[in-house]
Amino acid sequence: MKQENVSPTQVLVLPFPLQGHINPMLQFAKLLVSRGLDVSLVTFCGNKPMAVQDYSSVKLEPVFDDLGADNILQKSGEDYIQQVRGVVTLRLPQIMAKLGMCKSENPASCLVYDSVVPWALDVAKEHGVYGAEFFTMSCAVSTVFYNVHEGLLKVPIVEPCVSMAGLPLLQARDLPSFVYDIQTYPTFTQFLTNQFLSFKKADWVFFNTFTSLENEVVNWMSTLRPIKTIGPTIPSKYLDKRVEDDSDYGIHLFKPEMDICVNWLNSKQTGSVVYVSFGSLATLG
Template sequence: MEEITNKDHVLVLPFPMQGHINPMVQFSKRLASRGVKVTILIIESICKNMPKASGSINIESIPHDDSPPENIDKSFEWFHVLVSKTLTKIIEKLSYSEYPVKVLVYDSISTWAIDIAHQLGLKGAAFFTQSCSISAIYYHMDPEISKIPLDGSLVSLPSLPLLEKEELPSFICEIDLYPAIKELVFSQNINFKKADWLFFNTFDVLEKEVVDWMRTKYPIKTIGPTIPSMYLDKRLKEDEEYGLSLFKPNDEVCMKWLDSRETAASVVYVSFGSLATLGEIQMEELASGLMTSNCYFLWVVRATEENKLPKEFMSKLSEKGLVVKWCPQLDVLAHRAVGCFFTHCGWNSTLEALSLGVPMVAMPHWSDQPTNAKFISDVWQTGIRVKAGENGVVTRDEIAHSIREVMEEKKGIMLKENATKWKILAKEAVDEGGSSDKNIEEFVSSIM
C-alpha cells in the first residue's frame, strides 16, 4: 500500500462474518492506495485469521470475554452490545493521535453505528454488502410503510424487473423464518435517512436502472466489485488475496488437479459458500447429478457437510471429480480449466464469477440469493437457474441437464459471451477513471 499522504483517517467496522469482512477490507485497500489512513475494527477471535496490517491500513482488535453465539439471530445483538461498549473509547483514543478519525464506514446492518458516529462529530458511511437491487427491494417493501400487495404472482417495483414471489429475498416471503434477521434487513432503511454516504459493492452498468433511480434520491456511491486488484485492474501490486479466510483452503490439491485437466473450460466448480447447508436428500441428488453430467467437477463440501454425502460416493469419483473442504475460489474461477460455476448465488460469489467471466448454474437457498439468481439468468444472462420439484428438492436429472446446457449446448456459447462482456465491464469500473474509481476518488476528496 502507498504511504499516508494526508491526515485523513477512516475507521471501518464490518460485521464479523467472512462475507461481510472481505469486501470492506478490499474497499479499505482502495482507500489506502490513495494515501488515506485506514483502521479496520475486527473482533479479537477473528483477528488471528487476518494477515498483519501493512502500509496505511491498521487492524484494531475488539476484545471480548465470551465467544460469539453460533445462533445467527443472537450474534447480531451480541455484536451490537460488544461494539457499543468499545467503539467510543477507540475513537476517542485515536482522536488524540496524529491521524484523528474523520469518517466511520460501517456495515449497513449495524445501523446503530451511525448514531455513535454523529454523536462523536464524525461523518458516517453505510457499506451495503448486498446488491443495490436488494436494497431497493427492502426500501420499497418495508412492512412499516409498504402498501405493495403480495397476493399476486408478480411484484412490480420502480427501476426493477418484474419479480415473481419466489424471486424476492426470502425474508420477505418466508415471514415466519428468521424474525430477528427480517427485522434487521429492513432496519437498513434507516441508513437512507441518516448516513452521509451510501456505499454499494456493485458497479454502475451492472445495475444501471436501480442505481440511476437511487441517485435521484440519496448520496449513493458504487465502489465495486471489491475483489483483489490482481484479478481486475492490477493497479494495487500487493493486493493478491482477500484479507480473511475462516476456512483453510486446499490450495495445492485444487490447483494441481485443475492443472491436470487438458481441456479448457471442462470443469464444473461447485460451491455453496460458507453458510448454506443442504439436506441429505439434496446432497444425494447433487452428487448423482454431477456424476451423470459427464463433466469433470470440483466440489467444495465443508467439513460440517461431509456426513451428508452418499455412501460409496467418494470411492466412485475416480479422476472425474475432486471433493475438498475449501478452496481458493478466485484462483479456481480464474483457472482456464473451469467452464462453469454451480453456485448458491451469494453476492460475493456472484460478483467474482461476473468479474472473471465464468457462466453460472444458479441454485439459490435464502436471503438475497433468489433475487441474484433472477438477475443472473434473466437480466445479465450469464447463467441458468435450476428448477426445484414440488418438495423443494432439485433432482439429479435437472442438475445434470442444467450443467450440460451451460457446458455443452448452444446456449452455453451465448452465456460465455455474456460472461466475458461483464468481465470487461467489471474491470473498466475499477480501472483509473472508471465509475467506481471515480466514486472512491470523490469520497476521498470530500473528506480532505
Template sequence: MAEKGKSHCLVLCYPTQGHINPLLQFCKRLHHKGLHVTLVTTKFMHKNLHVTTAAAASAAIAVDTISDGYDDGGRQLAESTDAYFDRFWRVGPETLTQLIQKLSETGRPVDCIVYDSFLPWALDVAKELGLVGAAFLTQSCAVDGVYYHVHRGLLRVPVSESEISLPGCPPFEPSDLPSFVHDTVSYPAFIKMLVHQFSNVEKADWVLCNTYYELEEEVAKWMMTILPLRTIGPTIPSMYLDKRLEGDTQYGFSLFKPHSEACLKWLDSRRKGSVTYVSFGSIAAVEAEQIEELARGLKRSNCNFLWVVRTSEEHKLPKGFVDDTRSSDKGLVVSWCPQLEVLANDAVGCFVTHCGWNSTLEALSLGVPMVAIPQWSDQSTNAKYVVDVWKVGLKPPKDEKGIVSGEDVEICVKEIIEGERGKEMKMNAIKWSALAKKAVSEGGSSDQNIDEFIANLGSP
C-alpha cells in the first residue's frame, strides 16, 4: 500500500537516452524530498537499459512500462518516423491509462503525471483521470521558446528572415535555429512533433524546464509570463552539484556500457587541463568526412585527447588511426565512457561536443569550456549560447557541405587548451558551474521551484 500522506508521481519519458537521463534525475530529487515516484518508459527501451553499478541512488524509484506499439524493436522497427509517431500516439495513451489503473488497484494510486513534453497526449490522459499534469521540457528555454513561436504562428517556417528576434533571446541567424525549423524539408515528422508539444500546454498545471534560472534568465522570465513555467535543473547527479543525494554519481540507466576503468586510468596519467574530450552523444550520426577531419585536427593539435566513437561509427575512422593513436600514447579512442566522471577529471581542459542539451549542461555544471560542432536538432541554438551568450566556447566555421576542417578543429582546441581566450572561457565556465551548484542547493532557485511543485500536488 502507498504510504499515507505521500503523493505518487508517475514520470513518463520519451524513449531515448538523452530524455531518460534528466527525467530520472528529477525522479531522484522528488524521492529525496519524500514522494513516491514511478519512472515509465517503453517496453523496448526498458529491455535494453543497462543498470550501472552506481544506481543505488535510484534503487528506490520504481520503473514500469507502456507500449509504443513496437515492443520488439522500438523506432527502428517502424516503416518510417511518421509511422512510429502515429502508432505510439495511438497505443501510448491506452497503455498509460491501463498502467495507472493497475497502480491504483495495487494500492499505489497516482496523483500526478510528469510527462516528457514530446508526449503531449499524456496530459490528456492526466486530465481525463483527474490528475495533476506537469509538462517536462528536456531542452533549453531558448529552444522551447523557438518551438512555441512556431506553434503559435509567430515564427513562420521555412524561415525567410536573415535575422530573427524572439523575446529574451539574442538575435538569431536562421542557422542558429533548431535544424527542424531551419530545414523543414529534411525533418517533417520531427518538426511536427516538436511544435505539437505545445498543442495542449495551456491545460498543464505546471511546466518544468531542465535549466536553471540564472543561465537563461531573460527567456525564462518571458516564458513565465505565458506558461506556469519553473526551472528545476540542471538535472545531473547530485554528487557533482550539491552532494545532497549520497552516492548519486551516475544517472543509473544506460543504453551503452562505458569503458570506465580504462578511461579514468588514462586520464589520471595526464597533466591538469591537457586533455581534449570529444563526444557527439548517443544519437548523432556524424558524416565520415567530418570524422576524418576531426581525426586530422586532433592529430595536428598535438594535444592529448579522449574520443568517444560509438561502435556504429567506428568504420568511419581513418584506417590505422586507432593503432597510431595507441602507439603514440597521445590519445584514447573508446566506444563509450562515463561522461560525467570524464568531465569532472582535472586532466580535461576542453570538450569538443555536438552541443546536445544534456552534454552542454554537464559541461557548464562542471566548468569545462567547449568547441561547438552542432549536428542537428537543438544543437545549433545551444552552440549559439555557448559562444555568444555564456562565452564558454568556440564554434569553428563549416564549409558548404557542413564540414568543419581539421585545421579549424586544431585552431579551436589549441586556443582553449593553451590560448589566452581559453583562460577567459575557463573562468566563465567556472562561474556558470558555481551558479548551477547554487541553483540546486537548499534554497536555490531550482530547489525552491521543486519544493513549490511538491507543495501544490493537491487536486488539479
C-alpha cells in the first residue's frame, strides 16, 4: 500500500524489441498497475513512431534508437543484439535515475527484464535495484534451451529421439528450430541459450505460462530454483477481466490490419482456417 512520505514502488519493465516479447511483458505490466504499483515500460521508438494506444496507466520510457523489428532484418543477428545491449546499458541507468529507483531513494524498486537480456540484471544490481527475470516463452521451450545451456543436450542433434527431465520423449524435429537446425541460426541459438546466465541470480523468475498447462515441466523447473507462472498474458477481456477495457495489447511495431483480416476471415466457412504465426522476423515471399 502507498503510504504518506514514502516513495511508491517503481517497476521498470524491459522487453527485447520484438512484438512477441513486448506483448506478454506489457500485459504483465498492466496487471502490476492494477495492483497499485507504478510501472514503466521501456520502448524502442527508432525512426518511426509506433502505434500506441491509451491502453492503461503503464508509463512509456522511450529509447530513441533504430531498434525496430524491421531493423533486425537489415543487420546480422550479432550486430543487432550488440546494438541493443549497447543502447540499453547506456540508457537504463539514466531511466532508473529519472524514476528515482536507486536504492537510497526507493529500496523496493525492481527491474523486470526479458530473459534474453540477462546482462540487464548486472545493471540493476549496480544501482541497488531488484531484478526479476521474465521468460516470454513456455516453460517447455525454455527447458530445451536450459538443457543446451547446461550441456545436457548436445547440439547438433544426432539422435532421432531426445529425453529431457519434465518433458515427454521428443523426436529431434519436435525441438525449436534454433536447436534442431542450429547451422541456420547459430547467433540466435546462443542468444536463446544464454537466457540462463542470470537464471539462478535473479531475485525472482517469472514464466509466461500457467501450471496446469505444463504441470510436469513447471514442477521440474521449480526444483532448480523458485519460479512463478504468471500467464497466459493476453488482454484481460479474453481472460479474467481484471483490467478494465483491456481488449488489445496496445503497442504495435507493425501497422495492424484488423479490418482486412476480420473481413477475410468472415468470408470463410467456420472451421476452415488454420492460423500459423511465424513471429516478427519471418519474411514470406
